Amino acid sequence: MRFATWNVNSLKVRLPQVLQWLADTQTEVLCLQELKIDQPSFPLAELEAAGYRAAWFGQKTYNGVAILVRQPFSLDDVVCGMPDYDDEQRRVIAATVNGIRVICAYFVNGEAVDSPKYQYKLTWLAQLERYIASELQQHSQLLLLGDYNIAPDDKDVCDPDGWRGKVLCSAPEREAFQRLIALGLSDSFRLFNQEWRQFTWWDYRALMFRRNMGMRIDHILISDALKPRAIACEIDKAPRKLLRPSDHVPVTLTLAD
DNA sequence: ATGGCGTGTGAAACACGA
Numbered sequence: 595m596r597f598a599t600w601n602v603n604s605l606k607v608r609l610p611q612v613l614q615w616l617a618d619t620q621t622e623v624l625c626l627q628e629l630k631i632d633q634p635s636f637p638l639a640e641l642e643a644a645g646y647r648a649a650w651f652g653q654k655t656y657n658g659v660a661i662l663v664r665q666p667f668s669l670d671d672v673v674c675g676m677p678d679y680d681d682e683q684r685r686v687i688a689a690t691v692n693g694i695r696v697i698c699a700y701f702v703n704g705e706a707v708d709s710p711k712y713q714y715k716l717t718w719l720a721q722l723e724r725y726i727a728s729e730l731q732q733h734s735q736l737l738l739l740g741d742y743n744i745a746p747d748d749k750d751v752c753d754p755d756g757w758r759g760k761v762l763c764s765a766p767e768r769e770a771f772q773r774l775i776a777l778g779l780s781d782s783f784r785l786f787n788q789e790w791r792q793f794t795w796w797d798y799r800a801l802m803f804r805r806n807m808g809m810r811i812d813h814i815l816i817s818d819a820l821k822p823r824a825i826a827c828e829i830d831k832a833p834r835k836l837l838r839p840s841d842h843v844p845v846t847l848t849l850a851d
Numbered sequence: 852a853t854g855g856c857g858t859g860t861g862a863a864a865c866a867c868g869a
Contacts, residue, residue: 603868604858628868630859655859656867703869743869762869797869798856809869841857841869 595692595849599739599812600833601627601700601795601842605658608840609637611833613644619830621846622664623691625698625739626650629658636660651675653684659698659740661689679721686722688729694820694849695733697726699740704761712761715743719770727777734819738779741795741842742813746771746781749790750810752802762811779815782827782847794829795842803834814847823849 598621602608605626616624624646629636633652641648641662650660651674663669669689676686685700699722704715730736744767748754757763775781783792793808802808816824826848834843 607858628858703867705867705869760869795869800855811869838857 595623595851596621596846597623597625597694597696597737597739597814597849598844598846599625599627599698599741599814600844601741601812601840603628603630603840603842605629605631605637605660606635607838609640611836611839613640615830615833615844616644616646616662616664619846620664622667623696624662624844625696626660626662627658627685627698627700627741629653629660630655631658649687649689651684651687657684657700659685659687659700661687661691661696661698663689663691667691676721676725679725681718681721685718686725690733693735695729695736697729697736697738697740699738699742701741701743703743704767706761707759707764709761716766716770719767723770723773723777726774726779730777730817734817736779736817736820737847738774738813738815739845739847740813741811742771743811744768744771745809745811746813749788750792752791752793752807752809762809774815778818780818780821782814782816782824783810783829783845785816785821785824786827792829794845796834798841812842812845814845816847820849825850
């Protein structure tokens with residue numbers, strides 16, 4: 595069973611690519627971020643026609659997240675946002691799929707370490723840590739998938755010295771990532787691949803994709819109880835080569851049945 | 852040093868991303 599995450603940077607623009615990718619890969623669970631559409635505009639009919647069910651938490655212009663599941667799988671106990679954290683920005687959605695708690699998150703970008711948005715990012719990360727700790731108490735089998743906007747290690751950055759201390763790489767962000775790990779989670783990609791420069795995002799500008807100047811900021815964390823079932827975790831760079839691509843590509847985790 | 856591209860809003864120029 596495969597679980598994937600993809601920041602699509604506008605579901606309206608990227609829907610044909612999402613449908614094609616699902617048809618090609620037959621992925622069972624796909625978490626999407628940056629829908630950039632309000633709740634009523636979600637393309638449910640098109641996704642249902644492709645054989646998928648969906649739960650989504652939309653927001654006009656910014657943010658917005660969704661979980662798609664291939665039938666006959668279904669979404670149970672859907673929760674939008676983080677309980678006990680009142681946030682206007684719609685960045686989190688959770689559901690139980692085939693006994694696994696799936697949490698889809700679009701982490702705050704933060705803009706720059708001296709920006710008020712960075713302070714919001716640190717607050718949001720603390721709230722997420724509290725939320726995930728609570729979810730783990732109820733669901734030992736858990737996945738946290740999404741656009742983390744954190745490059746956890748120098749290995750995950752095209753120019754580690756140039757980025758040192760900057761947003762996405764700063765010590766407080768990396769410490770927040772490690773606090774999630776300390777809850778009893780593993781970076782599933784690093785269970786299988788120790789290489790440098792394995793990126794999931796490349797800036798649209800300056801031919802960054804062609805030069806492989808990117809960052810690994812999209813992740814799938816897997817709980818200790820689920821880890822023995824992990825078979826593979828792979829980055830699919832193919833959609834970045836299409837016309838009008840998202841700047842992020844999908845990451846897929848395969849679990850044994 | 853700055854912005855370089857792409858998307859949304861709304862109908863030009865700006866906000867935002869990372």
